[in-house]
Structure formats: C-alpha cells, structure tokens
Amino acid sequence: xxxxxxxxxxxxxxxxxxxxGACGLGxxxxxxxxxxxxxxxxxxxxxxxxxxLHQRHTPGKPLELxxxxxLDTHSYELIQFTDAQGSVTDLHANEQHTQGAPxxxxxxxxxxxxxxxxxxxxxxxxxxxLTVTGDAGFAYSTLWQGTLQLAILFLIAAVVAGGLxxxxxxxxxxxxxxxxxQADAIGSKRFATLPEPDSADLKPVVxxxxxxxxxxxxxxxxxxxxxxxxxxxxxxxxxSGLQDRDQFMHQLAAELKHSDGGGHxxxxxxxxxxxxxxxxxxGRKSADGMLSEIGRGLKRLCMQNSSWAASxxxxxxxxxxxxxxxxxxxxxxxxxxxxxxxxxxxxxxTHIPLPGATTAYSQGETSGDILTRLDxxxxxxxxxxxxxxxVAGRGDVQVMPVRQQLEKWRDIFRQAFVEHKxxxxxxxxxGLEGDLLHLESPVRLQWQDESLTASQFLPWINRLELxxxxxxxxxxxxxxxxxxxxxxxxxxxxxxxxxxxxxxxxINEKLSTHEPAAGMLWMEVQEAMAYRxxxxxxxxxxxxxxxxxxxxxxxxxxxxxxxGQLQDVKLDYLKIxxxxxxxxxxxxxxxxxxxxLCGMGKSMGxxxxxxxxxxxxxxxxxxxxxxxxxxxxxxxxxSEDD
Numbered sequence: 001x002x003x004x005x006x007x008x009x010x011x012x013x014x015x016x017x018x019x020x021g022a023c024g025l026g027x028x029x030x031x032x033x034x035x036x037x038x039x040x041x042x043x044x045x046x047x048x049x050x051x052x053l054h055q056r057h058t059p060g061k062p063l064e065l066x067x068x069x070x071l072d073t074h075s076y077e078l079i080q081f082t083d084a085q086g087s088v089t090d091l092h093a094n095e096q097h098t099q100g101a102p103x104x105x106x107x108x109x110x111x112x113x114x115x116x117x118x119x120x121x122x123x124x125x126x127x128x129x130l131t132v133t134g135d136a137g138f139a140y141s142t143l144w145q146g147t148l149q150l151a152i153l154f155l156i157a158a159v160v161a162g163g164l165x166x167x168x169x170x171x172x173x174x175x176x177x178x179x180x181x182q183a184d185a186i187g188s189k190r191f192a193t194l195p196e197p198d199s200a201d202l203k204p205v206v207x208x209x210x211x212x213x214x215x216x217x218x219x220x221x222x223x224x225x226x227x228x229x230x231x232x233x234x235x236x237x238x239x240s241g242l243q244d245r246d247q248f249m250h251q252l253a254a255e256l257k258h259s260d261g262g263g264h265x266x267x268x269x270x271x272x273x274x275x276x277x278x279x280x281x282x283g284r285k286s287a288d289g290m291l292s293e294i295g296r297g298l299k300r301l302c303m304q305n306s307s308w309a310a311s312x313x314x315x316x317x318x319x320x321x322x323x324x325x326x327x328x329x330x331x332x333x334x335x336x337x338x339x340x341x342x343x344x345x346x347x348x349x350t351h352i353p354l355p356g357a358t359t360a361y362s363q364g365e366t367s368g369d370i371l372t373r374l375d376x377x378x379x380x381x382x383x384x385x386x387x388x389x390x391v392a393g394r395g396d397v398q399v400m401p402v403r404q405q406l407e408k409w410r411d412i413f414r415q416a417f418v419e420h421k422x423x424x425x426x427x428x429x430x431g432l433e434g435d436l437l438h439l440e441s442p443v444r445l446q447w448q449d450e451s452l453t454a455s456q457f458l459p460w461i462n463r464l465e466l467x468x469x470x471x472x473x474x475x476x477x478x479x480x481x482x483x484x485x486x487x488x489x490x491x492x493x494x495x496x497x498x499x500x501x502x503x504x505x506x507i508n509e510k511l512s513t514h515e516p517a518a519g520m521l522w523m524e525v526q527e528a529m530a531y532r533x534x535x536x537x538x539x540x541x542x543x544x545x546x547x548x549x550x551x552x553x554x555x556x557x558x559x560x561x562x563x564g565q566l567q568d569v570k571l572d573y574l575k576i577x578x579x580x581x582x583x584x585x586x587x588x589x590x591x592x593x594x595x596x597l598c599g600m601g602k603s604m605g606x607x608x609x610x611x612x613x614x615x616x617x618x619x620x621x622x623x624x625x626x627x628x629x630x631x632x633x634x635x636x637x638x639s640e641d642d
Contacts (some may be wrong), residue, residue, distance in 0.1 A: 010423070012162070022350050028109075034384075035139075039113055039114040041608055042114065042132050042134045043116035044465070045134065046115075046118035046131065047116070049067070049118070049130055050119070050120050055376065066091075067092060077096065077133045077135045078094070078131075078132075078136060079127055079131070080130070081128045081131075081135075082130075084128060086125055087145065094274055101140040105147070111136045111143075113134060113136055116131070116132040117129060117131050117132075117158070118132075122336075128315075146284050157338050162163065167412030168239060195203075199319075202395060217453065223309065237295070239291045241299070242310050242312045243311040244312065245313045245314065246313065246320055251321055252267070255321070256363070264324065264325075264327040264360060265324055265325055265362075265373065266322045266326075266327065266331045266359070267322070267355060268319065268320045268328060268335050268358035269313070269319045269378055270317070270319075272352070279509070282520070286346075290342060290343075294318065294342050300338075301338055301498060305325075306558040306559075308320060310325070317333065319336070320334075324526070326360075326458040327458075329358060332389045335417045336387065352538060353382075354387040355378065356381060356389040357374045357389070357391075358374075359373050359374055374392060375456045378390070391606075406502065408463065409460035409463075412457075412573070419532065420473075421446045421447060422445050422473050422474070424479065424491070425441070426489075427439065427441075427442075427636045428440075428635055430631070432623055432629070436488070438488035438489060439487055440490045440631055442492065443477075445457050468494075468496040468497065469504070471503065474492075475510060478491045479521065480519040482520045482521060488521070489522065490521075491521075491522070491523055492523075493524070493540075494525075495533070498525055498533045498537050499527070499533050504539055507543060508546075510511070511543075512547060515548070518547040518549055522551075522552065522572075523551055525537065525554070526553065526554055527559055530569075536566065536567065541570065541571065542567055545570070551573075552571055552606075553577040555575065555578075555593075556575060557580045557593060567604060572607060573607035574606055574608060574609070575613060576594060576608065576609070576610045576627070580631065581594065581610045581611060581612050584622040585617045585618055594622065595625045602626065607628045608627050608632070609628060609629040609631060610632075611632060613631065613632035619634065
C-alpha cells in the first residue's frame with residue numbers, strides 16, 4: 001500500500017478515536033446539565049399549573065380538575081393529579097417527541113428527568129398533589145445536534161490533516177520520483193542533474209545519482225565526439241564556416257523535389273573578385289580572416305530570414321538559397337551588401353568587383369538547370385567588369401543586364417493585362433476524410449506557348465510595382481471560376497494587397513457585387529507579410545470576411561512565438577509550411593512543432609492545413625498530430641475526377 005494511503009487510514013483512525021472520546025465526554029456532561037434544567041423546569045411548571053387550578057377553586061366545592069385552555073401542553077409528557085385519598089387522575093398524557101434523535105442514540109445516552117411536584121391546599125387542608133413531567137424530546141434533539149456538529153468539525157479536521165499530511169509527504173518524497181525519472185533518462189541517454197533536496201536523508205542519494213549521470217554522459221560523449229566532429233567538418237568550409245558545395249546541392253535538390261505546385265524560391269551567387277590578388281597583397285592570414293567574416297555576415301543574414309541558407313561553392317563564390325522568396329534580385333543585393341560591408345570594414349573595397357547572378361526556381365526544374373542559368377548570368381555579370389547583378393529567367397538563351405530585362409518584362413506584362421494572359425491553376429486541399437476544402441489556385445502567365453509559374457515572373461511584377469494590378473486580376477479570375485464551377489477557390493495575395501489602402505477599397509466594392517461567389521472564396525498571405533503589416537492585414541480581413549470570404553496565412557510556423565498577435569485578427573485558417581511537414585513521420589522535432597501549431601490554432605478557432613504533403617505516410621502522421629486538412633503533390637480527393 002502506498003504511503004499516502006497509509007497516512008490517510010492512520011489519520012482517519014486517530015480522528016475517529018478522538019471523536020469518540022470527545023463525543024462521549026461531551027454528551028455525558030451535556031446530559032447532566034440538561035437533566036438539571038428540565039427537572040427545574042418541571043418543578044416550575046407544576047407550581048404554575050397548581051396555582052392556576054387553585055385560582056379557579058370555589059371553597060366548599062370539589063376541585064375542578066380541567067386544565068386551562070390557554071395552557072400549551074405540547075411540552076409536557078404527563079400531568080397527574082393525586083387527591084387526598086390517593087386517587088390519581090391524568091390531566092394530560094402525551095407520547096414523548098423522539099423524532100429529533102435516532103433510537104440507538106437515545107438508548108446510548110438515556111435521559112432521566114425528575115418530575116415536578118406541587119401541592120394544592122385550601123386553608124390548612126390539602127386538596128391534592130400535582131405531578132408534572134416534561135417532554136424529554138427536546139433534550140435528545142439538543143444532544144443529537146451537538147453530536148452532528150462535532151462530527152462535522154472532526155470530519156473537516158480529518159480532511160485538512162490528511163490533505164496537509166499527504167502534501168507534505170509528497171513534497172518530502174518528490175526527490176525519489178525525480179531520481180526514478182533521472183534513472184530512466186540515463187537509460188535513454190539523456191543526462192540531467194537534479195537540484196539538492198531539503199531532506200538530509202536524500203541528499204547523498206541525489207548527489208550520487210548526479211555523479212553517475214555526469215560520468216555516463218562523459219563516457220558516451222567521448223565515443224561520439226570524433227565521428228560527430230568528422231561529419232560536421234565534412235559539410236562545412238573550414239575557412240568561412242559556411243556549408244560547402246555538397247551540402248548546398250543536397251538542400252537545393254530537396255527543395256526542388258518536395259516543392260508542390262505553389263512552391264518557389266530564389267538562388268543568388270556573389271563572386272568575390274580578385275581573390276588571388278587579395279592573397280598576394282594582404283597575405284593569406286588576412287584573406288582568411290576576411291572570408292571568415294564574410295561567413296559570419298551571411299549567417300546573420302540567414303538568421304534574419306529563418307528559411308534561408310548560405311554556402312561557399314568554391315574559393316570565391318558564395319551562394320544564398322532563399323525558399324519562398326519571390327524577389328531573387330533582392331536576395332542577391334542583400335548577399336552582396338554583406339560582402340561590401342566586410343570589404344569596407346577591412347579597407348579592401350578598392351578595385352574588388354562583386355558580380356552576382358540570381359534566379360528563381362520552381363517545381364519541374366533540376367539543380368543542373370538552375371546552376372546552368374546562374375553560370376550564364378554570372379559570366380555576363382563578370383564580363384561587365386563591375387559589381388552588377390544579373391537576373392536570369394527560366395528559358396533565357398542570352399542573359400541580359402537587369403535594365404534590359406526590366407524593359408522586356410514591362411512590355412510582356414502590358415500585353416498580358418490587356419489580352420488576359422493570366423490564369424489560375426488548381427491543386428486540391430483535402431480534409432481528413434478526403435473531402436475538398438478548396439482548390440489552391442496559383443497564378444500562371446501564358447506567354448509564347450509557355451506557362452510561366454509565379455516564381456518566374458513575380459519578381460519582375462514586384463520590381464515594376466504591378467503587384468496590385470495582378471492581385472485585382474487574380475481576384476476577378478477566382479470569382480469568375482467560382483461562379484462558373486461552384487467550387488471553393490483559394491488565392492494568394494501579394495504585399496501590395498495588404499499595404500495598399502486603395503486595394504482595400506477596391507476589394508470591398510468587388511466582393512459586394514459578387515456576394516454568392518465571395519462566400520466560396522479563400523484568400524491568404526504569407527506569414528512574414530501578415531506580421532509585418534499586421535494592422536493593415538486586420539483591416540483586409542475585416543473587409544473580406546464581411547462578405548463571407550475566409551482569410552488565412554500560408555507558410556506558417558517560422559514565427560511561432562508571434563502567433564499570439566493573430567488572436568485579434570480573427571483568422572479562419574492557417575497553412576503550416578512544407579519545410580515542417582516534409583518527411584514528418586521521421587522527424588520528432590517537427591512533429592512537436594506541428595502538434596503545437598495545431599493546438600494553438602484550435603484554441604483560436606482556426607482550421608489548420610499542412611502544406612507540401614507528398615505521400616500517404618506523411619498524411620497519416622499529420623492526421624494524428626491534429627491537422628484538419630492537407631495539400632501537396634501527394635494529395636488526392638474523392639471527388640477529384642467529378
């Protein structure tokens with residue numbers, strides 16, 4: 001039996017014994033007191049009734065034995081009159097009121113009350129004697145109520161004493177439970193130390209277990225250090241501290257492999273020109289210090305953008321991989337600024353060109369395609385013999401400088417808006433039962449017999465400040481498709497839709513003229529954008545939800561600590577970024593994050609959808625973690641062919 005149960009039993013037994021003693025002594029004392037009080041009451045009552053009978057007596061006539069009508073007889077058990085000849089007459093007889101106390105209690109504590117006696121006389125002659133016996137029911141009821149009150153007090157005392165004792169015992173024994181957990185943790189190769197307990201008896205035990213944990217950890221660490229260090233060094237450039245080329249290629253291949261129809265990103269390369277000359281002029285040690293500082297700077301850049309990664313491809317080429325970035329030129333500029341800052345700080349900026357090349361990637365491409373495109377753009381930038389950045393588009397035969405490409409894309413977009421060359425694709429977002437939640441519909445550009453993905457043309461849309469115009473056309477396309485097909489459509493909005501006040505006015509007017517279709521429209525923005533323009537995003541949600549539109553954020557999970565800010569936004573749903581759901585069946589850390597996001601989302605009343613699902617194993621794992629829906633290349637719906 002557990003110590004806590006034993007403590008409770010001991011407490012109950014002790015309190016029961018104390019109660020029995022207190023109850024017995026208390027009731028005996030109270031019984032004696034009540035008997036005295038009732039005996040005195042009987043005597044007073046007998047004198048009073050005798051006086052009343054004497055007042056009504058007419059001298060020379062027999063005594064009238066009837067009781068006064070105003071006399072309350074309920075409190076009397078027996079009233080008797082005994083005349084001078086010894087004849088007894090019952091003036092009043094009543095059964096004792098015992099309903100206030102149980103029979104066993106009355107037998108345990110019997111009350112014996114002396115009756116009251118009074119004489120009735122006429123002159124010197126005695127007419128008779130009056131005997132009055134009061135009802136003992138009141139006395140029994142008083143004793144019983146006192147016993148019940150005492151029992152309640154003892155019960156409360158027992159509960160308090162038992163609870164307090166259990167608490168103190170558990171607190172005292174808590175280090176033992178911690179020791180058990182520590183032993184289990186050591187068995188699982190988790191090594192924690194326990195704080196020193198208050199109990200002097202347990203201090204040596206805790207100290208011994210802490211020593212054991214430290215020694216086992218030390219022994220296992222010694223065996224693991226060498227291979228772990230070797231593995232890390234095999235994927236890290238020793239001079240810059242950045243990932244090496246192999247690791248970059250692995251990450252890029254993974255992005256391309258797992259990106260769904262809406263997946264996109266950017267890659268940028270910056271070349272440190274005249275590296276050999278720097279080594280000759282400044283020395284190898286100084287050059288290595290510069291490369292190390294560049295590595296630290298690029299790491300800081302990636303920390304500011306949680307999904308980015310930086311690598312050193314070779315001696316003079318540095319690359320930044322930026323998933324979900326729609327602006328490859330901006331990525332390249334930020335990376336180039338890091339190198340410029342390092343050179344300026346080291347007074348090495350003179351005659352050191354920093355040419356760069358950047359491009360967007362999307363599903364359907366290979367690593368070779370992207371690197372070939374980047375090599376061509378970088379060669380063009382190097383040929384300009386300055387720190388220019390060239391943006392390479394998919395399918396570019398000859399890489400043009402940025403200025404020429406801007407003019408080219410301006411003409412393309414001008415014609416595309418007039419001739420309605422933009423269209424929406426459709427990727428199903430399924431519920432837990434395989435039902436359709438909505439069709440995720442990224443925008444495409446139909447140009448010269450080629451369908452260009454958003455990642456291919458959005459950077460130029462943003463550069464030319466045409467994002468708001470594109471958002472309006474996407475909304476029109478979505479509402480038209482809903483009205484034609486009757487299926488819910490989900491679209492992505494750009495930063496312009498959130499930041500532009502004129503767009504808020506336009507969307508309110510547009511939705512008001514398409515009320516039935518608006519109720520089947522889903523609109524979402526990227527997580528980072530929602531937090532950056534939180535107040536504007538709230539206004540957009542209020543306007544759109546007023547017409548039945550469901551509002552959400554996509555690529556969620558990178559700013560988990562800020563999710564509480566969305567409490568006031570009253571979102572309808574969120575989509576967890578595919579980087580957290582990819583191969584989630586094999587990643588306990590991501591499982592914890594997804595479970596946390598689902599819990600937070602449910603507490604806010606949100607529908608939680610997982611992005612980037614590629615197979616049934618991932619889908620089934622996500623179901624157990626609490627998601628409400630999934631999207632990705634591995635998702636099919638029951639009615640998809642209908």
